[in-house]
């Protein structure tokens with residue numbers, strides 16, 4: 498096995514933890530980081546150098562793969578620069594905030610023949626992997642309908658995070674693209690979509706400008722449907738994906754941290770790697786000041802153990818691909834940016850639907 502050297506762009510809550518995880522893998526080493534606010538500190542902690550620009554990091558000879566974990570609206574520049582210098586890329590979700598940017602990133606990474614993996618971490622959740630296996634074995638039959646909710650209540654915070662600003666994060670739909678992406682993984686790209694909602698109560702200076710209630714309908718070929726809710730104006734918080742098939746159903750319950758298969762009876766499975774991680778997540782959801790469905794950490798926090806375990810699975814997978822592991826067919830669209838692009842296309846179509854108050858065909862925005 499050869500040593501893979503990683504450079505990280507954006508070393509906040511997520512990027513710094515990805516760096517810690519990578520440094521713990523065999524034959525992996527973080528060699529450089531770039532972040533406009535904490536590069537030096539994180540470089541000291543990770544035992545690497547700090548680059549003073551993104552281009553410097555991407556062009557370094559001792560960087561083989563670039564990890565992009567900066568705010569959502571800033572992903573394109575480092576991805577294109579990484580491709581320019583022939584480096585593989587792992588880019589956090591959402592990879593971009595519109596279809597056209599996704600296309601450009603895919604095109605350039607493809608031309609340079611580099612990996613372009615999207616950080617769609619739900620693929621590395623134990624319960625999700627088990628659900629996919631059960632579905633592939635035909636246990637719940639054909640999927641007819643999926644329903645997801647990612648709802649909570651946002652209180653006033655000390656400062657307004659970039660995660661609450663539409664131009665930078667894209668708002669709930671783009672920032673929390675996980676559930677939409679997972680449903681598309683199971684059902685494909687929808688034909689027509691519609692969205693209603695808006696910024697209902699989180700208005701004024703102490704809040705960001707993202708919509709706090711979103712109600713989504715996806716129509717797939719063959720009379721298959723999905724509905725999703727996202728937002729931070731729900732006092733009754735919930736976080737789950739329900740998959741309804743012709744023979745059975747699956748609940749991926751991220752609020753109470755468990756997975757349930759329902760056929761003639763109900764079977765319960767763990768959601769994360771261990772029962773303790775599940776209990777921790779369920780407890781955290783009960784106690785947190787802001788529901789974890791709508792909140793993600795701050796730069797000086799560490800992710801909880803259940804999330805770290807998923808990040809470890811994800812980084813191990815990336816590292817194994819870079820070491821030459823063959824990519825399974827179902828993961829190919831995750832490793833070339835196309836699954837991520839297709840989710841953003843649907844998000845764009847939904848955004849247009851809300852703006853123009855009509856149903857939108859997803860192909861309309863795919864140009």
Ligand SMILES: NC(=O)c1ccc[n+]([C@@H]2O[C@H](COP(=O)([O-])OP(=O)(O)OC[C@H]3O[C@@H](n4cnc5c(N)ncnc54)[C@H](O)[C@@H]3O)[C@@H](O)[C@H]2O)c1
Nearest residue numbers: 507508509510511512534566567569571589590618795796
């Ligand atoms: N997969 C997941 O479950 C998950 C969870 C959390 C965050 N994320 C993603 O990770 C990324 C980072 O989120 P976070 O929670 O670490 O945010 P954060 O605010 O904690 O960290 C972002 C860091 O990026 C730095 N930064 C700002 N502008 C930059 C630029 N132009 N270039 C490089 N760095 C820049 C900031 O100084 C900060 O340190 C986002 O894309 C987010 O969506 C993914």
